[in-house]
Amino acid sequence: MTDKCDVKDLDLAPKGRLRIEWAEQEMPVLRLIRQRFEKEKPLKGVRLSGCLHITTETANLALTLQAGGADVVLCASNPLSTQDDVAACLVAQYEIPVFAIKGEDNETYYRHISAALDHKPHLTMDDGADLVSTLHKERTELIGNVIGGTEETTTGVIRLRAMEKDGALRYPILAVNDADTKHFFDNRYGTGQSTIDGIVRATNVLLAGKTFVVGGYGWCSRGIAT
Template sequence: MNHDVKDLKLANEGRQRIEWAAQAMPVLDGIERRFIKARPLQGVTLAACLHVTTETGRLMQVLKAGGAEVLLCASNPLSTQDDVAASLVVHDKIPVFAIKGEDRDTYFRHIHQVLDAKPRITMDDGADLVSTLHSERRDQLSDIIGGTEETTTGVIRLRSMAEKGVLGYPIIAVNDANTKHLFDNRYGTGQSTVDGIVRATNRLLAGCTFVVSGYGWCGRGVAMRAAGLGARVIVTEVDPLRALEAVMDGYTVAPMEEAAKIGDFFCTVTGDMHVLRKEHFEKMKDGAILCNSGHFDIEIDLESLKATATDRRLIRDQVEEFTLPNGRHINVLSEGRLVNLAAAEGHPSSVMDMSFANQALCAAYMAQNGKDTPKGVMGVPEEIDREIARLKLQAMGIAIDTLTPEQERYLNSWEMGT
């Protein structure tokens, strides 16, 4: 079986870690039992470009249980857990092409290797798989019946493609499901990002000034967790509505030009490029710590920082120190890549349970309906979203009320007024 991983000897350690993650993923466990009976992906080749974590490993097992021929590559050069990659190859016979720390050429070679299998369904996190298909392997587009996209950045790219009329097949925006972004983006990103920062630096957040750039669901989560550890949180935004929400949530809102002067920690979660730039670096205090939790490593203008610095060194694992001409030092975590995956382990399993339940059920939906679905970006079918919420509550032992017949009539009528 073709594969490219760091060391197959890590397989047993990886299997144990996948099993540990699975214990907190009861929704996906229930879907696996359904898939074993129904085999909704029977005979379908599925190429996945995702962060190769323990939770992803569990998803791959479930997709294979549903009948899919699965291949997996990394969606970020620093997010792979090498023992998980080895375990999937050795114990689950799933071709994996992912090595933590791989260079750009290897990263894209791995994407091409999963595409060599001529997949019928794509599963993406950031849309690099889809963009490679459309730019370099257009001859395969006619074979694709559908796909799914995991994250905000990928959905933005796909919607741009759809608006320009170049998206060649239907893709479900898994990120837009309520059971994904309201929980994964907020609670998952919030906890795992702060976890990555603390692991990388071992610095105390209490009493520090923590600047969060971007107040989408990920930014909300990071701000909430940083504040929970005692940091003074400043939010920077370009959207007036989100800025107003941040104010109402109790945070200080200011332009980055002002925040740069007083921040101790800076975390970008915008999905845009060069949020932190040369003019900001020049204003930062000595020892400022910069990190990114957006999908791509473009949110911090690292090329400008490298060009400006008079010296740079890896002062600690995952921490690179840059010395500026003014003598101050700026520390960048994890090369400006996803700090929650590069310096920690990514989102906790219990929140990824819902995200990957969406992925599994949406892949099955595309296998059955993709041929009859128009090209473009579509939302997760509401019945899937609500079913995942129901299953999660059930797994947590939580019951909720149901409407009485009288209440249903009232909600569906216009005659019953005050």
């Protein structure tokens, strides 16, 4: 691991670029935001550390933030979802430091979070609140630099609200998970489709003729059911 990255193999970068560009074709709203950011640079001078799923979608988000002037560093919020070719591409071809390896162990996972915090962020982006939790427990000297952050999962929001209730949360966090657009689109359609995809990949069975039982009927379950 260097201060610039810890990824599986930088030679995977060309493959990662093709996949990032392919995903970008299906993200027209983000593309419009990136075009505006390239002109306005609203995040110029802002250091941002993100603990997110290192996937093609996150890569396009990071590139949009970079286009807006942000100095971005990423680590993985879930080692099992990391796409090693995407991580390599962000480092080698877009000069975004990434600390993420698919299947990394627990020790490496938290070492990568610490590396992302070495960036001394002004903003944090979290998916599960591990970055914010580590910042508050082990890297408190950095909190004075932080303006605010975002959290996009139910689990993370629950953890952060518990911290707020205890008086432990020391900077404001935007609960992206509570946004209606998150429920309407990400949960219902994104998670709904990816759950079915995960079942198919794990079981390798044909869905035709099968009976599904969906427990609960929140936004994710609605997506699965429909």
